[in-house]
Amino acid sequence: MKLLYHPDRDDIHLSSVLYALSDPIRLSIVAELYKAGERTCGDITVPVVKSTLSHHSRTLREAGVVRVRVQGTQRFLSLRIDDVEGRFPGLLASILNAYEASCSSDEPK
Template sequence: MPRELTHPEADAVTLDSVLAALADPVRRTIVTQLARGHSDQACIAFDLPVSKSTSTHHFRVLREAGLITQRYEGTAILNTLRIDDVEARFPGLLTSVIAAAGAGTPSDEG
């Protein structure tokens, strides 16, 4: 049986949890890289200025806030930005954060 990670339903995502997750610059870096890259990026694809255990924490915070989905593929965890869900719930929020971070607009691939 494959390992599963829990994700909040789109309608359960709160503004407070999203803003708290995006308040950290490392997590904004992850979101920005996901927005300008392709879907399903492995955790190891991110060049973050923190230890592996700390980066795992940041990915978990983003997942629990409803900003990303994570799924196992073999031993890798693949990450995808939940741009459609977040934009439907909080129109313009994620797009504005990404634009402010210098990434332009989110990718349409995800």
């Protein structure tokens, strides 16, 4: 079985994290994981095909934002909150708060 690359905490770079979170689909994946905890790829609700979801999860994994755990044929995604917060305190919470605020301001009143 092929092992998936996950950068060590010290190898997580701000530019990579910000790039990974700059895409609206990836940001929605991270927001969903933040709320719900570990999820399988099939449980993540984003409007993209499976191959595109794989691309987005790989980008998040290689940036150090998520951890992907393989169990049989399923892949489980979870946020690396401790690692990201250890490197960049408050970054993830700040970005997710801004994301949630922008989503709620988009709703019709």
